Amino acid sequence: MDRGLVVLGCGKMGQALVQGWLTGGLDPQNVWILDPNPAPCLKDWGVHVNTALPQAPWGVMIAVKPQMMGEALPQITRVSGEDTVFLSIAAGVTLSHFEEVLGKRPIIRSMPNTPAAIGQGITAIVGNARVTEEHLTGAEALLSAVGEVLRVETEAQIDAVTGVSGSGPAYVFHLIETLAAAGEAEGLPAQTAMRLAKATVAGAGALAFPKEADPSQLRVNVTSPGGTTQAALEVLMDAEKGFPRLLPRAVRAAVARAGELSKGEG
Numbered sequence: 001m002d003r004g005l006v007v008l009g010c011g012k013m014g015q016a017l018v019q020g021w022l023t024g025g026l027d028p029q030n031v032w033i034l035d036p037n038p039a040p041c042l043k044d045w046g047v048h049v050n051t052a053l054p055q056a057p058w059g060v061m062i063a064v065k066p067q068m069m070g071e072a073l074p075q076i077t078r079v080s081g082e083d084t085v086f087l088s089i090a091a092g093v094t095l096s097h098f099e100e101v102l103g104k105r106p107i108i109r110s111m112p113n114t115p116a117a118i119g120q121g122i123t124a125i126v127g128n129a130r131v132t133e134e135h136l137t138g139a140e141a142l143l144s145a146v147g148e149v150l151r152v153e154t155e156a157q158i159d160a161v162t163g164v165s166g167s168g169p170a171y172v173f174h175l176i177e178t179l180a181a182a183g184e185a186e187g188l189p190a191q192t193a194m195r196l197a198k199a200t201v202a203g204a205g206a207l208a209f210p211k212e213a214d215p216s217q218l219r220v221n222v223t224s225p226g227g228t229t230q231a232a233l234e235v236l237m238d239a240e241k242g243f244p245r246l247l248p249r250a251v252r253a254a255v256a257r258a259g260e261l262s263k264g265e266g
Contacts, residue, residue: 002030004057005142008076009064010035010042013089013146016117017061018047020145032057034075056081059138062088062098066261069093073101085135087142091162092261095128095155106130108139111161112146114169121147124161126154159262163254171250176201 005021007014010033022028028046035042038049053076060079064072069090076086085106086098098107108131112123123143127136140149152161176197183193208215223229236242 002058003081004030004032004054006032006034006053006057006060006076006079008034008060008062008072009068010038011063011065012117013112014061014063015039015041016119016146017063017142018042018045020119021142022047024145034072053079055079057084059085059087059142061142062086062090064090066090066092069097073098077102083132083135085131085138087139089123091166092258094262095126099128104130106132106135108135109155109158110139110143111158111166112143113165116146119146122165123147123149124152124158124165125149126152126158159255159258160251162258163251166258167251167254171247172201172205 005026007018010018014033014035018031018033021031022045029048031047032051032053033042033047033049034053035050042049057079060076062069062073062076083106085108086102087108087110088098089110089112091111093109095107095109098109099105106127108125108127110123110125113121115121116123123146125136125139125143127139136151140151143149152158176194179200180190180194180197183196184190188196204218207213207218219233223233237244239245
């Protein structure tokens with residue numbers, strides 16, 4: 001990374017990444033930020049902000065919102081390094097779209113999620129034909145500053161990633177909302193019900209997170225035959241009205257919408 005890293009757009013996700021890089025030992029003088037409204041903390045970190053860019057940096061992180069892409073991308077077309085890799089964290093913008101603007105460059109598309117803001121995200125990546133193993137390894141190193149990184153085989157799978165992990169935090173937040181509301185309906189004070197719901201989801205997630213953990217077995221472990229958990233699961237696991245029918249429908253809707261956005265459909 002001694003050739004430098006350029007970050008186009010530095011909102012919350014961009015800041016989380018830059019902070020992770022600096023914490024990991026990256027020299028702030030090797031980071032260039034382009035942002036029309038830079039956060040004050042960026043200058044405090046010692047990185048370059050809205051100054052002349054290096055001609056051939058190792059990589060350019062594209063972290064602007066999709067609707068700002070048309071205005072923002074021309075700012076980096078002057079980067080001339082043939083093996084400079086362009087790494088996008090923008091949802092719904094395809095590799096082919098970047099190639100139309102940037103030319104036949106090494107381009108990696110990624111799909112992070114919001115827990116990256118606290119270093120607990122998960123990001124999927126896929127590259128175009130010009131991306132090398134070195135590029136992918138470098139991208140993994142950069143994105144691992146905010147959580148786990150995995151590769152998918154095709155760009156089409158990025159839409160599925162969007163439906164599961166990209167949009168997934170919102171599903172969990174809604175679960176917390178509805179679980180708390182159910183507790184309140186059963187007589188708990190609202191504050192108590194919300195605290196119970198938050199702690200339960202956070203704790204269960206921590207139990208399930210290790211790679212060796214089997215969520216199905218964890219579910220069995222907490223379910224006593226004929227007990228309260230079984231009574232609840234008979235509702236949630238109902239084949240017609242429960243999670244087995246509802247969640248696939250939700251994910252399918254998100255995947256379908258991601259596909260529409262990738263095609264430029266408003």
